[in-house]
Amino acid sequence: MTVDLAALANALPFLLKGLWFTLQITLVGVSGGIVFGSLLAIARLSQSRLLSTLATAYVNLMRSIPLILVIFWVFFLVPWAIGWMTASGRPVAVGASLTIFVTFVLFEAAYYAEIVRAGFRSISPGQYAACDALGLSKFHAYTYILFPQAIRNVLPILLTQTIVLFQDTSLVYVISATDLLGAATKIAQRDGRLVEMYLTVGVIYFVFCFAASQFVKQLQGRLAYGAR
Amino acid sequence: MSVLFEPTPDGAERYLDWIVSGLCWTLLLALGAWTIALVIGTLVGVARTLRGGILPRLGRVYVETFRNIPLLVQMFFWYFVLPELLPVRIGMAIKQMDPPWGSFIPALICLGLFTAARIGEQVRAGLQALPPGQIQAASALGFSPGGTYRLILLPQAFRIILPTLTNEFMTIFKNTSVALTIGLVELTATAREINENTFRTFEAFGVVTIVYLVIALIAWQVMYRIERAVQLPSLVSGRARP
Amino acid sequence: MIEIDNVSKSYGAFQVLKNCSASIADGEVVVICGPSGSGKSTLIKTVNGLETIDSGQINVSGFRLAPDVTNVAALRRSVGMVFQSFELFPHLTVLSNVTIAQIKVLKRSRAAAEEKALTLLARVGLSGHTTKYPAQLSGGQQQRVAIARALALDPKVMLFDEPTSALDPEMVNEVLDVMTGLARQGMTMVCVTHEMGFARSVANRVLFMDDGEIVETADAVKFFDAPQSERAKAFLAKILRH
Numbered sequence: 001m002t003v004d005l006a007a008l009a010n011a012l013p014f015l016l017k018g019l020w021f022t023l024q025i026t027l028v029g030v031s032g033g034i035v036f037g038s039l040l041a042i043a044r045l046s047q048s049r050l051l052s053t054l055a056t057a058y059v060n061l062m063r064s065i066p067l068i069l070v071i072f073w074v075f076f077l078v079p080w081a082i083g084w085m086t087a088s089g090r091p092v093a094v095g096a097s098l099t100i101f102v103t104f105v106l107f108e109a110a111y112y113a114e115i116v117r118a119g120f121r122s123i124s125p126g127q128y129a130a131c132d133a134l135g136l137s138k139f140h141a142y143t144y145i146l147f148p149q150a151i152r153n154v155l156p157i158l159l160t161q162t163i164v165l166f167q168d169t170s171l172v173y174v175i176s177a178t179d180l181l182g183a184a185t186k187i188a189q190r191d192g193r194l195v196e197m198y199l200t201v202g203v204i205y206f207v208f209c210f211a212a213s214q215f216v217k218q219l220q221g222r223l224a225y226g227a228r
Numbered sequence: 229m230s231v232l233f234e235p236t237p238d239g240a241e242r243y244l245d246w247i248v249s250g251l252c253w254t255l256l257l258a259l260g261a262w263t264i265a266l267v268i269g270t271l272v273g274v275a276r277t278l279r280g281g282i283l284p285r286l287g288r289v290y291v292e293t294f295r296n297i298p299l300l301v302q303m304f305f306w307y308f309v310l311p312e313l314l315p316v317r318i319g320m321a322i323k324q325m326d327p328p329w330g331s332f333i334p335a336l337i338c339l340g341l342f343t344a345a346r347i348g349e350q351v352r353a354g355l356q357a358l359p360p361g362q363i364q365a366a367s368a369l370g371f372s373p374g375g376t377y378r379l380i381l382l383p384q385a386f387r388i389i390l391p392t393l394t395n396e397f398m399t400i401f402k403n404t405s406v407a408l409t410i411g412l413v414e415l416t417a418t419a420r421e422i423n424e425n426t427f428r429t430f431e432a433f434g435v436v437t438i439v440y441l442v443i444a445l446i447a448w449q450v451m452y453r454i455e456r457a458v459q460l461p462s463l464v465s466g467r468a469r470p
Numbered sequence: 471m472i473e474i475d476n477v478s479k480s481y482g483a484f485q486v487l488k489n490c491s492a493s494i495a496d497g498e499v500v501v502i503c504g505p506s507g508s509g510k511s512t513l514i515k516t517v518n519g520l521e522t523i524d525s526g527q528i529n530v531s532g533f534r535l536a537p538d539v540t541n542v543a544a545l546r547r548s549v550g551m552v553f554q555s556f557e558l559f560p561h562l563t564v565l566s567n568v569t570i571a572q573i574k575v576l577k578r579s580r581a582a583a584e585e586k587a588l589t590l591l592a593r594v595g596l597s598g599h600t601t602k603y604p605a606q607l608s609g610g611q612q613q614r615v616a617i618a619r620a621l622a623l624d625p626k627v628m629l630f631d632e633p634t635s636a637l638d639p640e641m642v643n644e645v646l647d648v649m650t651g652l653a654r655q656g657m658t659m660v661c662v663t664h665e666m667g668f669a670r671s672v673a674n675r676v677l678f679m680d681d682g683e684i685v686e687t688a689d690a691v692k693f694f695d696a697p698q699s700e701r702a703k704a705f706l707a708k709i710l711r712h
Contacts, residue, residue: 064441066416068408072419072433126555127559132546206296
């Protein structure tokens with residue numbers, strides 16, 4: 001079995017297109033996921049029983065079911081949901097990209113929520129009292145004192161979850177989307193070059209993820225508060 | 229949920245039977261892979277804590293390889309690529325395996341080795357959390373290295389990492405769904421098939437979602453009981469206290 | 471200045487404060503002492519609303535605290551608090567620690583806040599450390615920053631909850647010196663402390679608490695030389711042995 005380098009070179013532009021989509025999903029998933037996840041974490045800490053119960057239920061639900069199942073849910077149901085909301089009575093076709101972005105934000109938020117929650121629990125309880133004693137409003141306390149500390153304490157874990165997200169994007173294969181793996185598959189099927197394509201994709205993922213995880217390790221060393 | 233009791237197109241069964249079948253494959257794959265992962269993961273974790281020699285390096289290579297490639301890509305490797313790389317006769321034999329075993333075996337190996345890398349890291353973390361004095365005490369008592377690990381270190385390490393192992397156990401059930409891409413008709417694939425046959429999307433996926441929730445609940449309960457049963461007062465909160 | 475009137479508080483079935491009453495005048499320095507679990511910390515935390523009360527009321531310079539009063543934001547501006555565990559904000563520099571509440575709560579301009587902060591940090595002897603982070607300071611230094619942070623809001627009353635209990639012995643004096651200086655300048659202070667030397671030389675009065683009640687109130691010197699109640703005598707005998 002020979003590796004056809006010329007074929008690989010031909011495939012490169014399409015692969016890069018797929019890689020770009022993968023990166024887009026990752027970026028949207030991270031930013032949307034951390035924002036929504038932080039809101040969920042704060043909701044879980046809130047005084048309102050209803051809010052904290054709803055947030056907890058959402059997080060536990062999303063973390064108990066496979067991502068592929070969530071992809072199917074959103075893929076099949078969003079057109080119906082939009083049709084129902086716009087009272088058109090029939091499913092409205094929605095772009096695959098948008099569906100995918102929504103799925104990943106909704107799904108990953110549950111994981112980020114747990115991480116942010118752990119971040120809040122790692123803050124010394126006296127910090128809340130100190131903020132209170134100084135008269136800082138809840139909003140100021142969270143924005144300037146509590147949230148920064150929470151995130152900083154769990155930054156390595158947040159980044160590791162992002163690497164996981166990057167790998168999770170490959171699952172959009174199940175709805176035939178053209179991410180990195182999807183692009184490779186399409187080329188493989190068209191050209192009959194399964195082995196080269198999948199090995200290449202494996203190497204690309206490995207390089208990205210390994211580099212990122214090494215970066216996180218370095219960061220972990222530097223994030224200690226610099227005790228004397 | 230009435231779709232469960234309607235007959236399938238071939239009239240031979242009801243959709244409920246499909247769900248049961250999918251569930252069985254999910255459970256078989258998850259538990260089989262978990263067993264493989266525990267055995268290999270422990271070996272890898274131990275290897276990484278050894279001092280000197282090639283084993284720690286091999287362990288590191290193993291972990292980094294299996295952790296930095298998505299599970300789906302690994303699945304494709306075992307199912308599509310490996311038969312091509314092996315000598316022709318073996319490759320043909322693999323490709324001719326009857327479904328569903330032709331899908332199940334690669335999925336089992338893939339998920340087992342993938343999860344083993346993660347468990348390996350956790351075992352390593354657990355072993356490294358133990359006070360160094362434990363090894364010294366075991367040495368002083370005349371334990372061999374194997375005995376030290378088996379009787380002294382690993383029992384403590386596993387208690388420390390039980391929470392993360394619980395997480396891993398629940399994750400493996402979710403990861404079985406990736407096997408649908410290589411043709412295994414596990415639970416999620418079943419939902420998709422029922423949907424394709426009946427177009428009762430909400431019910432099909434709803435039932436399967438509930439099944440996953442029940443699995444998660446049971447898995448969590450099982451691990452919780454194990455945790456309570458093996459708990460040592462001094463190792464609560466994961467830190468050994470003097 | 472501060473009127474504590476028949477204050478009671480319970481945690482479930484356990485009553486931590488039982489009908490406590492006390493009166494603290496402007497410029498007075500009052501020490502609250504007593505055995506562990508006597509409710510001293512809880513009592514001092516009711517004065518700035520960090521702990522709620524179940525019955526009775528507290529009047530702090532015109533501000534009324536009662537079971538039904540929930541909005542205590544305004545009170546925090548006139549009452550400063552120093553904690554046993556310092557509770558500086560680890561991600562902010564020393565200077566920022568002292569300015570942040572001035573800017574966000576009192577809405578002072580950054581320039582005015584920094585000027586005030588530098589003055590106060592000089593007063594507690596830490597001028598050269600303004601750009602450092604709390605982790606780079608010793609415990610005694612951190613506590614002095616915490617005092618400056620509380621003073622920055624120009625409070626009328628300063629509350630100290632065991633300010634030196636978490637310090638190594640050689641650092642206790644630097645903090646007590648700052649507190650003594652404050653007292654001499656006429657600040658109204660309420661201190662929960664075990665530092666009997668400080669209480670004896672700086673405090674005007676001592677409140678002795680045991681089991682949720684204020685058992686004895688006396689002038690500082692009189693309390694140490696001739697305690698009236700049996701419980702106070704027993705307590706002093708125990709701690710003054712060293």
